[in-house]
Amino acid sequence: MFKTSLKSPVLLGTLVVATGLLSGCGDDTKPQQAPFVDINQNPFPSTYKALPSQKIAFTHVNLLDGLGGQIANATLLMADGKIQQLGESLEIPDGYTVIDGKDKWLTPGIIDVHSHLGVYASPSTGSHSDGNEATNPVTAQVWSEHSVWPQDPGFGRALAGGVTVLQILPGSANLVGGRSVTVKNLPNRTVQDMKFPDAPYGLKMACGENPKRVYGKKGGPSTRMGNVAGYRQAWADAQDYQRSWDKYTEEYKAGKNPKAPKRDLRLETLAGALKGDIKVHMHCYRADDMGTMMDVMKEFGYQITSFQHAVEAYKIADKLAENKVCSAMWADWWGFKMEAYDGIRENIAMVDKAGACAIVHSDSDLGIQRLNQEAAKALGDGQRAGINISKAHAWQWLSSNPAKSLGIFDKTGSLEVGKNADLVLWSTDPFSTYAQAEKVYIDGGLAFDRDDPSRWPVSDFELGQPGEGDSK
Amino acid sequence: MKKLIISLTLTSLFSASVLAEKVAIVGGTMHTLSKQGSVTDKALLIDGERIKAIVDINAIPKDYRQIDAADKVVTPGLIGAQTQLGLEEVGSWAGTVDASVSPSDYSPYGAALDVSYALNPASSLIPVARIEGVTSAATSINYTHAMFKGQGAILSLGEGDNLVRPQAFTRIDVSNNGADDASGSRAALWPVLENALAEVEARNGRKLALSAEYHGQLNPADINALLAVVAGDEPLLIGAHRVADIKQVIALKQRHPKLNVVLLYATEGWMLAKEIAVANIPVILNPESNLPYSFDQLAATMANAGRLADAGVMVSIGVETHNIRLMTQHAGNAVANGLSWIDGLAALTINTAKIYGIDNDYGSLEAGKVADVVIWNGDPLEVMNAPENVIIHGKQIDMVSRQTKLRDRYLNRDAKLPVQFQH
Secondary structure (H helix, E strand, C coil): CCCCCCCCHHHHHHHHHHHHHHHHCCCCCCCCCCCCCCCCCCCCCCCCCCCCCCCEEEEEEEEECCCCCEEEEEEEEEECCEEEEEEECCCCCCCCEEEECCCCEEEECEEEEEECCCCECCCCCHHHECCCCCCCCECCCCEHHHCCCCCCCHHHHHHHCCEEEEEECCCCCCCEEEEEEEEECCCCCCHHHHECCCCCCEEEEECCHHHHHHHCCCCCCCCHHHHHHHHHHHHHHHHHHHHHHHHHHHHHHCCCCCCCCCCCHHHHHHHHHHHCCCEEEEEECCHHHHHHHHHHHHHHCCCEEEEEECCCHHHCHHHHHHCCCEEEECCCCCCCEHHHCCCCCCHHHHHHHCCCCEEECCCCCCHHHHHHHHHHHHHHHHHHCCCCCCHHHHHHHCCHHHHHHHCCCCCCCCCCCCCECCEEEECCCCCCCCCCEEEEEECCEEEEECCCHHHCCCCHHHCCCCCCCCCC | CHHHHHHHHHHHHHHHHCCCCEEEEECCEEECCCCCCEEECEEEEEECCEEEEEEEHHHCCCCCEEEECCCCEEEECEEEEEECCCCCCCCECCCCCCCECCCCCCCCCCCCCEHHHCCCCCCCHHHHHHCCCEEEEEECCCECCCCCCCEEEEEECCCCCCEEEEEEEEEEECCHHHHHHCCCCHHHHHHHHHHHHHHHHCCCCCCCCCCCCCCCCCCHHHHHHHHHHHCCCCCEEEEECCHHHHHHHHHHHHHCCCCCEEEEECCCHHHHHHHHHHCCCCEEECCCCCCCCCCCCCCCCCCHHHHHHHCCCCEEECECCCCHHHHHHHHHHHHHCCCCHHHHHHCCCHHHHHHCCCCCCCCCCCCCCECCEEEECCCCCCCCCCEEEEEECCEECCCCCHHHHHHHHHHCCCCCCCHHHCC
């Protein structure tokens, strides 16, 4: 399928040259071409700046690499923001500061694929309620980054829990809620300051109860079947929109002077998802809802990257594996609504056992502070159910699987030479309740240090307020 | 599959037959939460519903069935400190929720609403909680849209007679939330509360006939329901977050010394820890709540529980409903942030029993008390650990819930047969 991603300067350059040649020939039967309409795919570019990178050798540490591997008594060298070397008993070159990690654990930074920090910021006032554009069931045109308040104190709390990267999603009121944004957990003055450079966008969609509850008395959908009709019509509209741009591009390439279609921000995002440039993350609880959506996915030829919450994923884990859809799950939330009534503690382990991609997510400003404990609970419950999973294997739920689902695994999500030095030094086994993130590094910069209050983030909101600068 | 069914049935029959049995829990580390402290390699003797004694292993009488707890950890059953157990199945958009009451003409102040009539022992939440060690709980209404949250109850999570104590406590909220329900301001909330208490105190314990001609602020039903509260026989839980509100609560107790005041939440309590301790006010809190959710929770920190306990405040943990089973994790995180380990366990057991005045029967492993006992595979505050055995009122429960049945159905699914036939 021809892609009008229209982000290729090469294509544009070729066309301009071609136009020049044509006019040079003096062939005036061909119409003069207007400049090619190229759409800037990155109008809000990242202005992220890493902290000064430290040059550190972690020694004698218990290392989980996030790929299923564990090295006891490991050494890891970190410099220039990257992981330089890791292994058992490495020579430490000159210039490295040594941090003795005896009895401590070193892991990749935790990546939360489901956060509403910044869009539902603390304090949770009406004026901070910026996560659901609940005015239409399909609002693919909204981007969560335009709601993110970088001064949400929740970012700092999550950092103290070892979270280095998070995806901030719109809420689940709408069938299509809008674009998500992937950020480094290092807020500064604007959201662009924390945007993960070159991370693909995500698209939040939602199954089940929420859209029909929100729109049931606002013109619909009011049923699950209404929901599905809504997704399908939205995709059909996006296909039509894409065809109009493809036609424009083809005619332009053929030397004609077509009129560019009018941009439609809603359909532009949906078309981006159909092309695979934007990853679809879909809030879905029930097994039957997920089963339906995997058929809608095939009907329109896109890929659902992940089901979010996926409380009943254990019922269809084989189908999820077959369709290569990740499940981002809680360890034990259940019962707060009908579609969460069948939640079980073994969900994550059972999805993993089926060979499907399992992710531990939070969807909570408290849960995000303890995702390691969520993984620990899921691991313990899985082991008691006879599912043989190691701690090293389980850490994939927290770093590499989420990184893959966000399209950033080439840069982060595991401890491998050359990858971003996003890592956490834990006081003890992070599968223990008592473990604390002692030091958290993002791109090799020290972002949090439990022993140094100057490295405890204090948001603008917290300045001059009771509890400012306290341990949280 | 059939074998599984048979074995489950046998298990149920077996446990039904162990009613009033004599059981010895043998060995391991036993945290009694009594003056006896923590002991190892002893045996806990249970005779019927009650604990008979803690004895040396070689002194176990012959007629006691033994449960091996070597290398295990034995604790009192956990007590949910503040829940809606038995009052709701699915909270959102799923039919009746007895934990939520619309404004009522019978009880305009909400004090006379009574959950003891509403408890449902067949709730699916109860087995989910008890197989994880929660053996009893305080339960009450969450929303009354009135000053008082009705009469809360203590329930047992075992089978049979679930109601441990009706009219066990009442609750008010003086935080932003409470103010919002009281004309939107504390300036309205407190004078109304003060007047209500004065009115009830003036009754000197005398009930009013519901038909009595009475011209006060409250109606007779609410007055009667509050007589035990002003007498101090029934705890008054007061939800408060910020320092200024906690100060008002302390002042309230000074004005009404008979009140048995318990602070709920006390998010900024650590800033007034000594004053709270001196006022002898215990605190029920969620130690994980460390964000400024509103302007009355600015100084929230996970260090709250530890700092309060250090100052001598009695702390209780366990505010949840569907996931009350996570109270061990809550306590563990309080311990990770400064609470001593044994205070963490006390916050789940004996402290809560003391707060509700049920510590003669519950909250510790002592001769004469109700046998609510949990055998854990390790430190109960560790997230990877879980109970292996739970005994409620002397009866070893089946470690089965709707959730374990769902798990087993899908874990052992036979692809040749629709799941509906696999049970």
